[in-house]
Amino acid sequence: MPDILHKVGIKSASPSDVYKALTTIEGLSAWWTTTTQGDNNIGGVLRFRFGNGGFDMKVLELDPARRVLWQVVDGPEEWIGTKISFDLDQRGDWTIVLFRHEGWKEPVEFMHHCSTKWAVFLLSLKSLLETGKGAAWPNEVKLDSWE
């Protein structure tokens, strides 16, 4: 089963700082989508919107400054049931984020699209923490005419 894997290292940010950006509505709104709402506690559902579409994620695990795990409960068919995790590790002055989006059934073109798009948003997370400014939707790099 193909997975989307990424890594970003974030300079001069602690795992706690990164964890905050991954687990608060304010943080998520600053690097992923400005229209983020919902319940950010374990068992709660976060609602990420991008204009007409979006994703609902159930929060499955929260391990402060170490790990976040979500499962997609609503959104595009290819995403439903897939899991998204962020594992954090401090190395010297850097926090390393290992990202996984697991459970894709087929390596369809939409998976290519989402893989690059995740990189775009993870670079926005890095920028948010390193410079104070992310590029959340609708201000991120567009990869196709329909975006």
Add this chain to the structure above:
Amino acid sequence: MPDILHKVGIKSASPSDVYKALTTIEGLSAWWTTTTQGDNNIGGVLRFRFGNGGFDMKVLELDPARRVLWQVVDGPEEWIGTKISFDLDQRGDWTIVLFRHEGWKEPVEFMHHCSTKWAVFLLSLKSLLETGKGAAWPNEVKLDSWE
């Protein structure tokens, strides 16, 4: 076997323009690494260097304005034997690039790193064609302290 998949759409660039950036020493030097050398014909070997390390790629397929396929013949152990392809498709005013780096044995951390790094360089390719300026090594976004 896990693969790295990406997609970038490049606005106001023809498949021929993108193909040129993927198949000439000048083009490759402008978006991937400034230290690109070698033979860009079928059967030739391209040498991409990033300071001390790098990759040697044998050119397996060249289908003008449609497809490029390389195989890694020297470089990090995890890369040797893997294949890298770029498939081009014109859609309205955009050229869509579907990218695959196939043949990884294990989803090791280095694969996470390379996945995001490919996105960084494909965004550099997009920027080169859309704005005239890419961010080839050593000027690209760094993901870790050892880079």
